[in-house]
Amino acid sequence: MTVITVNLGARTYPIHIRAGLLEEAGDHLAPLARGRTMAIVTDENLSGHLATLQASLTAHGVASEAIVLSPGEGSKSWATLERLCDHLLDIGIERGDHVVALGGGVIGDLVGFACAILKRGCRFVQIPTTLLAQVDSSVGGKTAINTRAGKNLIGAFHQPAMVLIDPQVLDTLPIRELRAGYAEVVKYGLIDDPAFFAWCETNGAALLAGDIALREYAIIHSVSAKARIVAADEHETTGTRALLNLGHTFGHALEAETGFSQTLIHGEGVAAGCALAFRYSAAHGLCSRDEADRVAAHWRAVQLPDGLAGAHVAADGATLVDHMRHDKKMAAGTLPFLLARGIGRTYLDTTVDLADVAAFLDAEPR
Template sequence: MTTVVPVSGGDFRPYEVVVGRGLMAELGERMAPLARGRTVVITDETVGRLHGAAALASLKAAGVHGRLLTVPPGEGSKSFAELERVIDRMLAFQLDRKDVVVALGGGVVGDLAGLAAALFMRGIDFVQVPTTLLAQVDSSVGGKTAIDTPRGKNLVGTFHQPRLVVADIDVLATLPERQLRSGWAEVLKHGLICDADFFDWLSGEGAAGAAGDPGALERAVVRSVEIKSAIVGEDEKEAGRRALLNLGHTFGHAIEAELGFDETKLTHGEAVALGCALAFRFSVEIGACQPEEGAKVKAALDAAVLPTRLTQVGAFRAAALVKRMAGDKKAEGGRLTLILARRIGEAFVSKDVDAAAVTAFLEREIAGR
């Protein structure tokens, strides 16, 4: 079954997120109404080998001229150097403002290709074809595009909404087990933010999705996209409610940065999982949330083989982590902003959080207490 989730609101042009199986073969047909000129399919070398030929064949069958542009796999491609190279290749291909960029890959490719599309000739259309679970439920929807700098993750970017998102559940079968679990962290996050019933399903029958069950994955992707699209429609540029989608990310991004964005040590989804566990434990510590809620979150993350303790992933200094958190995009005037929780399904934005309290909390976490 194919599900179409509309995304609309704010000042951006409405678009659809199509979720189902066997959609790669339909890519050209679905893109034909948008592709007034040519397309360039931006992907990484790994995804290009797996799915590049199928994407180009589908485009060709629908009469859409496409060509492949590959980048190295991994977070390192979200850089000024790779962005410059991609845009230079787009210029060499003699693309114009009627042409379309296709982002075929995970979050790195989607962020990089989306930013290149936003900058090229002051903005051309692009289509997201996410090939990882994490990208299907999170980064492909909402229009955030960005690259990293040595000072932090996603600090240079813009909002550029896609014209279409095509999420083929079948391509998830090619994911390594660790990458699938990494995406599951973002699925759980959506339940933690605003849907306790969804979280309960994910923790029970739906947990089969973390092990690759296609039916559970499809339901999880559809519900995650529904949650995210509703929030994005209310608050495209994160002036208020959209910040809730960053549950786990302030802690998580700081941890990733301290580890040098090395996905062999910690994937982004693993960092989000750990960040969610920390956010709930900190919420318990300040009296915002009951201890049993934090215990349920830890149990669900443990069941998905995701980290819940800093001691599981490396050695850290609390002061260094808090310094990173103070540089987060949500921080204001150097003061900490955290997404915390009153209970599962009820997250909230907490501004001007006491940095000393967070430091003391992290020191105890680092000590394993």
């Protein structure tokens, strides 16, 4: 068992990582149940994992009730949030209870936000079942739903009480979702760890093909990096945590243009966004074109998009920049961008001219 601690004072919590951990989840959750029925929120695609979790809870004397939602980004909505909150209240949720979020980023974000507002805050546990959620969204306490104006614009910082990560559950994950999660793994190398990016270049294909040891190493390395960054800047106020948004400003614009649909899922948007951020940096002499090409080449090698064409986006630069204007990071009319002085040398730039970004995007192949 690997245990990584997110050090946040009174909100400190452990992240447990081990293959086969889902079958042992009851051992970790039973002390949190307080003899009460534990609510599990999951989606329709995860019936097998739900059965494993409930069997483990039962073996430890814990009753459970499952709330099963529709899969997909569409569930991160006001309507689903309302239904979920009503359901949790109907079963008598108390402030001291722990709700279990069993699923990918959609379930984790939605359940976390519901728990942030229910009775002014109840507790929850993350059991992420996608690679993207395991290495990114389950750690750090960002919770949210989407609105017509954009993605994750209504939410709260609400840390989980515990995160249980089982790399073995990825065996049932569709390859497209696995690749999308891998984009967030590579991101940690691009931010400040060039040696890890080189490790990804060497091992990424085997990781995606099913090597459990490589998957576990990548998860541990990624979660350790995120835990360190979150502990240093929990609420994204100093700029340190903002580094985790590498690729997201471009990527969210691409996702918005494709309607936050299955045309382009989040990790694919992040991959394309990282490639665009490096090419934009190279165009302005911040990093070499060779490094930008190296990033794009790795995305192509693992069948992830490296720009607008791969993301199936034909919109002009002005349209994409208009999506960026709805970004939650916008401050006083300025949108911070994550740019790069090289692989592993990402920094926050608050002087980027959006008109220049639009011109850059107009010149990108479609």
